[in-house]
Amino acid sequence: MSDIAAYLGAAVLVALAAWAFASERRGARRPIRRAGLAFVLCEGFSLALLAPGTVALSHAGVDGLSVIALGDTVRTAALSFLMLLACLLNPRPARRRSPLGQAALAVGLQTVMVLLFVAARPTLTPGGDVITGSGGRWPLAVRVALFAGYAIWALVEMFIALLPQTRLAATGPLRWGVRLVLAAIGIGVVWTLWSYDDIVHVLRYGRLDGSEDTVSNTLGALCATLVVAGSLAGRCSATFEAAVRWVRLCRCYVVMGPLWSALREAMPQIAFPEGGRPLLAGWPAGIEYALYRRVIEIHDGRLVLRTYHHPAVAAWLEDDSGAAAATDAALMEAATIATALENMRRGRRFTGAGERSARGAADGDPALIPTDLDAEVRWLSRVAWAFRRSPVIPELLERLRAEEGYGVASRG
Template identity: 65%
Template sequence: MSDLAAYLGATVLVLLAAGMSAVERRGARRPIRRAGLTFALCEGCSLALLAPGTVHALTRAGAPGLAVIAAGDAVRTAAISFLMLLACALNPRRRLRRRPWGHLAVAVLVQLAMLALLLGARPRLSADGELATAASGRWLLALRVALFAGYALWALAELFLALLPQADLAATRALRWGVRLILTAICAGMLWTLWSYDDIAGMLRTGRQDGSEDVVSNSLGALCAALVATGAVLGRSDATLSATARWFRLCRCYWLLGPLWSALRKAMPYIAFPQAARPRLAGRLRLEFALYRRVIEIHDGRLVLRPYHHPAVSAWVAEIVQTADPRAPEPSDALLEAATIATALENMRRGRRFTDVAEVPTGDSARVLTDLDSEVLWLSRVAWAFSRSPLIPLVMARLREEEG
């Protein structure tokens, strides 16, 4: 289980680094991009290198176990250093953007100190992958773990403070959610770092420490990797998400227009486009063509129905609404248009024409639709009222009463 979590996290981070290096984003600041790419690559490599299966395999192959542990810790410490550089580059307040040379000096000192503490403790790697040392070296190994944990918490806190303002100020919704997921990953990283303090207690108490990562550590590492990758992909895929949302919106509108479109085509089959005019399209283009074809056919049917509009429909709808609830607001334009179409269809079936009505149908006089998408949304509301509103049957009953 520990190996599986470590290797999954490593794979996610290495693939993220490969994707960041393969896709050059216009307008991206190179220091931020390079620091993020190098952090993902180093952290992924350290997860794989410190996995228990990797340590055992390299040890059986003849590699010194302590050298493997030292190399894995060095790569992980380097990842934290690049995380610190990323935090400095992302800080929105210019006066708090420290020059990188100071952080580079701190990174080198931390690497040297961790190596010196490991050599000074003179530990040995047992067959089960644990570091063991004599009583004289316990404090040195405990100090080594505390040094790494403190350095990691510092870097994570700096990055959290740098990204926190962007959670609400990012340009798009997808980017805001991407930042929030990365902030969640930072919190999980802090928990992951704090978990290492059990190594300090174990070392001081028994003189033994897991040389490779345990199940909890590797699971938290895999969680961090998944959150970081998801946040990064979500922040970079705003166009994809917008296209997907648009596709679902078109599907919903196509479904909503169905009852109104079917009623108009049944009453006026001649408004239908000939099948020969249908182009060979696929995917979203095919859906858009079918949807806009319905819109045009509905619009043609509305034009044909103009002589059959009953002049009292608006008054009937308002009267029915007020009778049902005196405090109710005025009926919407979409409801008025739906009632007008429903009564006009009935008048057309009965051959009743009203030649003294205005040219513009009820509800359209103050509405200016500037594009086809606006027409789709408007007709979707009309179609919903036409097929779902309980007022339409009441208006139709009022029409039949007048004829009777």
């Protein structure tokens, strides 16, 4: 299980780095992007190098201590690139540090880490643990503490640099991408703190796990997944927005279905000739075509129903459900259409009543007047939902059928 988590996390990070590198434009110099790419690559390779399965290759003649030292070096390099990335991303000039200073610190840290590893003079057990004598415990413990402290520092700097972007990002997907990366940083802090018990083990027993344990590898894989998800959400914002729009249009298409079907059943002449773009052709062009065609057919049906509008619907609605229902524009429109359909089925027309619909009642409220096709879709979705789901509509239809003198309504 530990090997699977480690290798899976490594594969995800390396795949992300390869995709980012392949999509980079030639000749573009982007220090921020390249620092992030270097961090992702180093972190992915360190996960693979420090996996228990890789360290266990010492049984096949591979020097396990060299593999562990290389893995630690690559992981420390990943932290250095993360620190550089934080310096480049920080929007506050006062908190920016010189990249050259960070590079000098990274080189110095790598040198100290190697010297401490050599001073500890460790050996590798068949089980993959690093052990050292009493004289090497302190150098090995200091090495672990130095790495953990540097990791916490880099993660905190990165968190501080990215936090303002949750408000400054231009689009919703970009903001969600930043939030996912911030969540990955939080997991990284937990992952780093998990290694502090190694200091106690080294000082007490002179023993250190040469590879990452199951918890560490699981946290690493989770961290890698969040980084990839955040990166994809940020880079693929246009695709994400198109997917959200497609889902919303599909929902509107389904919601408008009962109203559209009722109108087409009563007035087959409003239906356009079959053919045209299939429902799912293109993305989201197919659903847009089908939805807008449905909108036009609904409006054609509403025009045909104008002479069937009952003049008392608004008063009935207020009597049965109160003033709140009478001022609900979508419910008023749905009730007007439902009663007009019933009148059409019975052949009852009303002259001089005009079109008493919610749209006409709402003419004074610009918020209720659709200004574009998307707004029209949202409006008709509300009307269709009320037409299908509101309990007021069946009550109005029963009142219409039981209306005294209903049969003497004037004919056009």
